[in-house]
Amino acid sequence: MNTLIPEEVEEEVQIPSNSMLFEIAWEVCNQVGGIYTVIRSKVPSVIKKWGADNYFLIGPYFADQAAAHFDPATDYSTPVGKAVLKMQERGFDVYYGQWIVSGRPNVVLFNPYSVYDKLGEIKHFIWQDYHISLPGQDELLDKVAAFGFQVKEFFRYLCSSGFCTNRVIAHFHEWMAGLPIPGLRKENLDIKIVFTTHATLLGRYLAMNDNNFYDHLPFYNWEQEATNFNVKPIVEIERASAHGAHVFTTVSELTGRECTHLLGRTPDLILPNGLNIQRFEVLHQVQNQHLEYKEKIHDFVMGHFFQSYSFDLDNTVYFFTSGRYEYHNKGYDLTLEALARLNYRMQQEQSEMTVVAFFITKRPYYTFNPDVLHSKAMIEDVHRVCEEIKEQVGRRMYTKITSDNGQYVFPNLSDMVDDYLRLKLRRNVQSWRTNQLPKIVTHTLVDDAKDEILNFLRTANLINNRHDKVKVVYHPDFISTSNPLFRMDYTQFVRGCHLGIFPSLYEPWGYTPLECLASGLPSITSNLAGFGDYVSRNILDNEKKGMYIIDRKNRDFNQTADELANVMHRFVRMTRRERIALRYRSEEASLHFDWSNLGKFYDMAYNMVVER
Known part of the structure; x- marks a missing residue:
């Protein structure tokens, strides 16, 4: 059976009549992780489409999560x-009860621990x-297993009460969530079953250990590989879920190939992931919000770098990459290599621009680096x-000018500052300054010597030298408002940057470039990411809309690193006016990925399962 791919689906798809939908x-x-974003958004x-009474x-149920997300019902x-x-x-x-998100959907939650005795x-x-x-x-x-048992029992009870x-x-x-599927089929319950795999677990493991993963896909023995990686029970659940579903789907054609070879069933339909773009939409405020949050990033950069040396913030652009720590799969290795090449090119042409590249990921750490925190605290004292x-001079200048009997003479501002404040400022600045290079990592890592990002930076001598045109900040924790270095949440940090970089080697879909797009931020991804593959097939002039796609299917690592460095270099050489225009086009292009558009593929799956 051939997979139905997105461009083959007609524009309008009606939902099945007289139906109830449970997800x-x-x-x-x-x-x-990412599925939370898919479902919630x-x-x-x-x-x-379905109405609140037909969708559940x-x-x-985990008490700590439910406290923030769940509102119990009063009407049963x-x-x-x-x-x-x-x-x-x-x-x-x-x-x-209800999930406390936009739309307030009805939810049923099962406590897995409650049946541990069984x-x-x-x-x-x-x-x-x-x-x-x-x-x-x-x-x-x-x-x-405990959760799956309860879900199966729930559907069994629903059908026995005439609900089905x-x-x-x-x-x-x-x-x-898929473990109930073979049980529902075994008991022959009148339930129409759709199963979506958002990634195959075995594919993720294989890709981490094989740079030619897609070329070798047809030749893997799934059982042998699952045993090697000690994940056989999970792969068996995946396979049972895929084969037991009436309609089997996945999120991209790339993952569809994995399913064919690793799960033994070709998906019936591709369901590309969307976003609720309205949550990101700020219309004409795109540039204003960028400027507001860029100022906060400036504050961090000044505290982190300017104690050692300074550079022109008006000629500085901020790149970032983020996601779980998978050095090869997420393309961190490629990003680092391309940044090193970009640094060399910018030095050779004596560029007036500076790039600060942030790596935002999660690694085990002990605490914030004391020097980084101290620098941040000291520059706040200076500020x-x-x-x-400023307040003292402003008040005294106003008083002097207005009381000069009409004889306007611009006063000597230096005379208006108390010696106490002069001395205080001088001492603060002296305490803040250092001859050391700015740190490349903001935290004290648990295993500093074996960290692949740090080892690359040290080997390539990309360690924030004064002459480096590309500076690097490795932040081994996710950004939140409680973070003392940035004091903003992740979405605000994204809006303050200029370019997102996500050239993944393995990525079933990839929300990060899509979230960038919705925030008015251009980004780079690869055609081995589901999102990048979808864009390259379905969106014309994608680069003009802020979606840069690097070819990782047909080129080796060296060629791909050159291509990525080229794209970065072109971006750095853009004028400010060109970057602003691109930001607006990026946000406008994100409307293509709103669920109001991409939701039709889900409707197609529901029609298909009813017909079967």
């Missing part, structure tokens, strides 16, 4: 509410019925004294 995902009311558009989400009169009450009577720890029995039947052997003492697999006389569509996302001087 089941491990990340409902449980923020873990499309809720408003789904409710607009199912996820796990709906069929789903009654089913929840019946399950509670049977001893299940199940919750019914885990042995649950695993026994998983082996007996589906030949999937789950190991003992694996925390994640134990929770997944309507069309019930159950859409399962990713292997953590406070300058504010005191």
Whole structure:
């Protein structure tokens, strides 16, 4: 069977009539990774089509997450509410209410820990019925098995109460939620099942260890590789979910190839990921917000670099890359190599520009680097004294000018500053200045000597020398408002930057460049990322709209690094007016990826599953 790819789908697709939709995902009311963004962001558009009474989400109940995400129901009169009450009577720890996100969808949450006393029995039947052997003492697999058992029981009760006389569509996302699928099929319940894999686990492991992963795909023995990486139970759950679904889907054609070879089933349909663009939309404020948040990044850069040496902030651009720490998969190795080449080119042409490149990822660390924190605190002291001087001079200058009996003479501003403040400022500046180079990493890492990013920077001598045109700041933690270095959240930091860089070697979809686009920020990705592959196939003149796609399919590492350095170099040489125009075009282009447009592929899957 051929996969139906996005460009083959007609513009308008109606949802199936007389149907109820349940979406089941491990990340409902449980923020873990990218699927949380997929589910949460499309809720408003789904409710607009289906109505609040025909759409339900199912996820796990974890008290710490539920406290922030879940609002318990007071009305249990709906069929789903009654089913929840019946399950509670049977001893299940199940919750019914609303998810506190845009659209306020109805959710049913199951506490995995509440059936841990049955885990042995649950695993026994998983082996007996589906030949999937789950190991003992694996925390994640134990929770997944317990959650899956409760979801299956929930649907079994719904169908036994006559609820399934309507069309019930159950859409399962990713292997953590997919374990009920073979059970629903075995019991022959009247449930229309869609399963979406957002990435194959085995594919992620293989890509991390094989730079020619896609070329070797047809030749892998999935069982042998899953055993080698000690992930066989998870791969078996993925395969059982894919084969048990009436309609099997994934997020990109690249991942579709993985599914064919590693899961043994070709997806029926591609469901590209969208965003709720309205959450990012600021219209004519794009440039104003960029300037506001860029000033906050300036504050960090001045504190971090200017104690050693200074450069012109008006001729400085901020690049950034972010995501989980997968050195090869996320293209950090390629980004670093390209930055080193860009640095050399800018030095050779004696460019007046400076690039500050931020690496935002998560690594084990002990604490913030004391020198970095001290520098930040010291420049804030300098700033406070300058504010005191400004206030004192302003007040005294106003008084002197207005009391000069009409004889206007511009006063000597130096005479208006108290010696106390002069001395205070001088001492603060002296304490702040240093002869050391600015740090390339903001935290004290647990395993500094083996960190691949740091080892590259040291080997390439890209260590923030005064003569370097490319400076690097490696921040091994995600950015939030509680962060003392930046004092803003991640989305604000993105808006303050100029260019996002995400040239992934393996990326089933890739939300980061799409989030950049929605924030009015151009970005670079690769055609081995689902998003980049989609853009290269479906959007004309993508570079003019702020979507740069690097070719990683047909070029070796050296050629690709050169191409990436070229794109960066062209961007650095843009005028400010050109960058502003590109920022507006980027935000406008993001509308293509709104769920109001891409949601039609999900509707196509639901029609397909009803017909089957």
